[in-house]
Amino acid sequence: xxxLNLITCIVQRGKADRVVKDAIKSGAEGATVFYARGTGxxxxxxxxxxxxxxxxxxxxxxxxxxxxxxxxxxxxxxGKLDKPGQGFAFVHSVDRAVGFLTQK
Numbered sequence: 001x002x003x004l005n006l007i008t009c010i011v012q013r014g015k016a017d018r019v020v021k022d023a024i025k026s027g028a029e030g031a032t033v034f035y036a037r038g039t040g041x042x043x044x045x046x047x048x049x050x051x052x053x054x055x056x057x058x059x060x061x062x063x064x065x066x067x068x069x070x071x072x073x074x075x076x077x078x079g080k081l082d083k084p085g086q087g088f089a090f091v092h093s094v095d096r097a098v099g100f101l102t103q104k
Contacts, residue, residue, distance in 0.1 A: 003065040004094040007072055008058065010036070011079050011087035016057035019079045023059075026074035027067040032060040056087070062100055
């Protein structure tokens with residue numbers, strides 16, 4: 001099996017479907033989405049922190065190493081992650097995995 005990466009992306013609630021759709025168009029084979037609640041930034045901002053919604057969606061996407069950059073760029077564009085307050089994404093190397101199906 002080729003080397004794999006895990007892309008983790010955290011976006012505001014309600015935005016994950018569009019991000020996943022665009023990731024799949026760019027070569028991702030699928031994604032897992034779950035709900036989370038952010039904490040920390042809101043508390044540090046005091047009154048102004050009330051405008052930040054704590055509800056988030058977390059997207060996990062396993063990609064082949066050669067597809068990672070393309071999928072990651074699609075996620076940034078789709079989620080508008082280059083703009084402050086829209087979310088963030090990061091990539092991890094995957095040392096071992098089982099169950100990852102590739103299309104032949």
